[in-house]
Amino acid sequence: MRFSRSRRAFLRAGVAGGAFLSLPASIYRTALGADVPPSEKVRLGFIGLGGQGTGNMNAFLKHSHATVAAVCDVDSSHLAKAAGVVEKATKKAPQAEKDFRKLLDTKDVDAVVVSTPDHWHALTTVAACAAGKDVYCEKPLTLVIGEGQAMVAAARKHGRIVQTGSQQRSDARFRQACELARNGALGKVHTVKVGLPGPNFKAPGVPDSTPPAELDYEFWLGPAPARPYNEKRVHYLFRFFWDYSGGQQTNFGAHHLDIAQWGLGMDESGPVSIEATAQFNKEKWFETPEVAKITYTYANGVKILCSLGKGGYPGGTTFEGDKGSIFVDRSKITATPPEILKSTGGDVKLYVSNNHHGNWLDCIKTRKLPICDVAIGHRSATVCHLGNIAVRTGRKIAWDPAKEQIVGDAEAAKMTTKEYRAPWKLA
Structure with missing residues (x-):
């Protein structure tokens, strides 16, 4: 996909000074504050719960502006372990799914964190955008260049906030x-x-x-x-x-x-x-x-x-x-x-962010493009x-x-x- 000049201008404004996407007021009614009532917390779903996925989940569990609503993994041992961590931390069992599409179908999830292997990043991110979910997608954003073009197009089409997990920014x-x-x-x-x-x-x-x-x-x-399994x-x-x-x-x-x-x-x-x-x-x-x-x-x-x-x-x-x-x-x-x-x-x-996960949550509320927006990733x-x-x-x-x-x-x-x-x- 080719960026038009107008799109380039939009991206430039977003990175430098804060382009804003449409705000779904029914979900995000206030900017982030010191005390966040449950109704104002961003309800997160986690897709992929291996080492990096669990690390992301544990980081978001510490954020007062987010709550973990659902977890998803094709490995039942990863899924059970993650669900147990969430239940212990929140005193409430999260929705647990093997199929990410079921997680995306739920209205109890506002945004998703994608920490799957790289060959799944584009499919899950594009589907999440189409389902009206904001996305934090781990790096590298894609397996091939064409996937990134599709991900940028999906984020813009559906007005989604998509952060790439290149946290050094x-x-x-x-x-x-x-x-x-x-x-x-x-x-x-x-x-x-x-x-x-x-x-x-x-x-x-x-x-x-x-x-x-x-x-x-x-x-x-x-x-x-299709290939034979190898550990x-x-x-x-x-x-x-x-x-x-x-x-x-x-x-x-x-x-x-x-x-x-x-x-x-x-x-x-x-x-x-x-x-x-x-x-x-x-x-x-x-x-x-x-x-x-x-x-x-x-x-x-x-x-x-x-x-x-x-x-x-x-x-x-x-x-x-x-x-x-x-x-x-x-x-x-x-x-x-x-x-x-x-x-x-x-x-x-340059854009100032001192917490990569927190920046994404802030931008979900404000609809400002995040520091490592999907187009940058x-x-x-x-x-x-x-x-x-x-x-x-x-x-x-x-x-x-x-x-x-x-x-x-x-x-x-x-x-x-x-x-x-x-x-x-x-x-």
Whole structure:
């Protein structure tokens, strides 16, 4: 899907100053306050309750502005454990479903948190938007680029607030680094270095086997190709197989490349060329790279140099300019020379959020676009996916960020979309 100029203007206003979507007054009658009566709390449903899904649920249980109304997972052990946590915390059993469509049908849920494997993100988010639910969708937002275009379209069509779970946007260190880079504290930024970890796959591989009784494996696969069950292709380890994810390039890249995009002011754009080299597991225990080096070039000449695995750049994001550099990760921000961090002023004032979950809840009430709106998450995921396409094809990829199309390579262009296994369709 191509963004029109009017849509771009709408997104720009939303990120910088607060575009607002229509407010369903029957559900959200007041702005967030110190004391929130039960009738004013956002009633949440959780789809996917593995490690990250449970972490999200526990975080929202601590928010006085939200209540957990429903939980959903295709693994009955995950579902039962989550339901027990909610009941213990709230003294009330939540609605529990295996099928996310039943959760979306309930009028007792205002918004959903999607923490499924990546190959389910688009289907559940688009369906939730159509059902009138706001969405918090984990990163990486998508499995392929075309899904992100559909998700943005669904959010806008149905007037939904969709937050991407790239929570580094709500960390003051990352905001400071990006503001300094965009306000000229480094001089002219010419290079951004992004370091991603290698795969933390639990070796060795194992033979295929019968799915455990607690897992509805057919439903877990959903739109992905039919394959025999293997315990090292599901749950956390799904991320190292192309059918379901994009390895650490989309896992950590959705964090650190997202910050690179933010600091370069490229939330509505992206690179124009991508080239890469990679090394893969010799035993073929998993499919995504063990080591990779990717070069992204933008139309203004700026390059992002992204490394994955051993021998790469420090984990995090480094902005380099002709007057100095800034490195930022989740524990620190440093600069060379150090006085760069004391710089103040500048015309660019970035969106301020100090709590990623809380920002989404605030925006559900106000209808202001969240700090990592679906369109931003889509653009950042696109950068990740383009790197993987260059890795998998072994060719230099030309990308038109305005049309959101790969240029001059029909085979590579096919990798921007994904054929779903019947009966699943992305409406």
